[in-house]
Amino acid sequence: MVVAAGKRFCGEHAGAAEEEDARKRILCPLDPKHTVYEDQLAKHLKKCNSREKPKPDFYIQDINAGLRDETEIPEQLVPISSLSEEQLEKLIKKLRKASEALHDALNDPKNGDSATKHLKQQVCLGYSNY
Numbered sequence: 001m002v003v004a005a006g007k008r009f010c011g012e013h014a015g016a017a018e019e020e021d022a023r024k025r026i027l028c029p030l031d032p033k034h035t036v037y038e039d040q041l042a043k044h045l046k047k048c049n050s051r052e053k054p055k056p057d058f059y060i061q062d063i064n065a066g067l068r069d070e071t072e073i074p075e076q077l078v079p080i081s082s083l084s085e086e087q088l089e090k091l092i093k094k095l096r097k098a099s100e101a102l103h104d105a106l107n108d109p110k111n112g113d114s115a116t117k118h119l120k121q122q123v124c125l126g127y128s129n130y
Contacts, residue, residue: 058098 001010012035025035031050045051105111
């Protein structure tokens with residue numbers, strides 16, 4: 001940040017030079033690399049870029065991380081033919097939802113040509129977690 005004309009500190013460090021009755025800046029609880037006015041903390045927490053973003057339904061934490069240690073036993077692979085009708089319906093719903101999400105991502109103009117090309121390659125090569 002740049003120091004404003006007539007000021008001694010930039011906006012980030014001005015809190016150190018302010019009087020006691022002035023607005024107080026505190027560290028952001030989500031990311032201590034920046035500060036926020038104490039009286040605006042609630043508003044800031046709703047829009048801070050460091051907040052946790054909601055995960056899509058098909059997201060599974062550490063799905064491609066591999067085994068955590070050598071003693072961990074991987075889940076048993078189950079053939080689709082052994083699934084109950086209810087389990088099969090859940091799987092189909094999950095796959096349809098993932099397919100819709102992928103379709104939306106491929107058709108989103110905000111992703112740009114490079115991202116769209118990458119998504120198409122992932123689908124063609126079978127690397128997609130969808």
